[in-house]
Amino acid sequence: MWKTLVLVFLSSSALAHPVTYKGGVAMFSMHRPDSTQLQANYTLNRHFAIAASHIRKNFQHDAAEVSLLHANILAYRRNSAQSQSNIYLSVGGGLSAQTEANGFAAIQLDHETDHFYSAFSGQTFGSLAQFQTPSDLPFSLRGRLGVLPFAPNVDGLQIWAVVQTTWQPHMHQPVEITPMLRFFYQNVLWETGVSIDGTPWFQMMVHL
Amino acid sequence: MLTTLFLTSLLSATPPSAEPPPAPPVEAAPKAVDPSVVIHVDGMVCSFCVQGLERGMSKLSGVTRVALSLEDKTIALWMAPNKVLSDEVLEKQIRDSGFDVAKILRPKNPPDSKQKP
Numbered sequence: 001m002w003k004t005l006v007l008v009f010l011s012s013s014a015l016a017h018p019v020t021y022k023g024g025v026a027m028f029s030m031h032r033p034d035s036t037q038l039q040a041n042y043t044l045n046r047h048f049a050i051a052a053s054h055i056r057k058n059f060q061h062d063a064a065e066v067s068l069l070h071a072n073i074l075a076y077r078r079n080s081a082q083s084q085s086n087i088y089l090s091v092g093g094g095l096s097a098q099t100e101a102n103g104f105a106a107i108q109l110d111h112e113t114d115h116f117y118s119a120f121s122g123q124t125f126g127s128l129a130q131f132q133t134p135s136d137l138p139f140s141l142r143g144r145l146g147v148l149p150f151a152p153n154v155d156g157l158q159i160w161a162v163v164q165t166t167w168q169p170h171m172h173q174p175v176e177i178t179p180m181l182r183f184f185y186q187n188v189l190w191e192t193g194v195s196i197d198g199t200p201w202f203q204m205m206v207h208l
Numbered sequence: 209m210l211t212t213l214f215l216t217s218l219l220s221a222t223p224p225s226a227e228p229p230p231a232p233p234v235e236a237a238p239k240a241v242d243p244s245v246v247i248h249v250d251g252m253v254c255s256f257c258v259q260g261l262e263r264g265m266s267k268l269s270g271v272t273r274v275a276l277s278l279e280d281k282t283i284a285l286w287m288a289p290n291k292v293l294s295d296e297v298l299e300k301q302i303r304d305s306g307f308d309v310a311k312i313l314r315p316k317n318p319p320d321s322k323q324k325p
Contacts, residue, residue, distance in 0.1 A: 017256065019306070021260035021261075021305040022304040022305065045304065046304055046305070046306045077251070077306065079250035079306075079308040080250055081248075081250055081281060081310060082281075083251075083253060084251040084257075113253055114253055114278070114279075151279070184254065184255040187255075187259045189256065207256055207259055207260065
């Protein structure tokens with residue numbers, strides 16, 4: 001059960017840029033000292049993308065792994081002159097290394113301007129048996145706030161300051177706060193930071 | 209007498225023509241060609257937005273150059289001679305990229321292109 005909880009925590013980052021543009025391919029990876037997540041998604045149209053993820057978490061004597069296929073849906077988007085707001089849904093399933101069938105569901109809300117970024121997401125991950133009784137499903141919530149202190153420059157490097165907070169009530173350490181820097185350079189985004197308890201974080205995304 | 213000699217020497221030092229030769233005409237710097245279309249886009253807020261839009265617009269038939277401004281939220285398109293893209297085509301491409309068109313401006317006399325009828 002506790003391994004499942006960890007995977008819920010890790011899967012919460014799978015929602016970054018779930019739908020891009022028609023025909024767009026995005027590659028994503030996230031790395032922590034004891035875990036790795038890889039994801040590729042392909043956007044079929046402005047509302048729908050398909051994605052594949054693989055998550056691995058190393059423990060002292062073994063590891064938990066799961067591979068997922070999921071559908072990402074842009075349920076709502078509001079474009080205005082200076083901002084964009086989105087609601088994304090993601091559902092999917094896959095097999096863990098122990099060939100156990102698992103399900104995954106998530107929601108993400110975000111709002112972004114030239115200089116301000118906010119996102120909130122909630123996700124659950126569990127075996128199909130757990131989905132029969134939703135009250136047993138482990139879940140996690142994540143919030144992010146970011147600011148770009150300088151003028152946006154399309155061709156140059158952009159550096160955002162971001163604070164991420166993750167809450168997973170079932171975990172031994174339910175709250176993790178991670179200040180990080182987010183770098184944008186053309187079609188590449190990468191983020192790096194260290195949580196308050198000292199765990200480093202690195203993730204990267206490329207739009208092909 | 210001395211004054212007369214001094215004035216004479218001054219006058220003799222003066223060149224026959226006091227006016228400098230006319231400067232050769234300076235060629236005007238080549239004027240930057242205005243874009244054929246300028247589109248104001250809603251929702252363009254990040255580098256990824258710009259990348260996606262730029263790729264999509266570059267694929268449109270007849271587009272020779274694309275320039276995006278994240279600050280102004282605009283896409284400028286330069287078209288090949290005698291090529292025109294309708295508003296509908298532009299709007300569809302931008303919507304497929306996940307954004308919305310605020311307005312489309314076309315210069316009155318875009319170089320090397322025909323106005324939309």
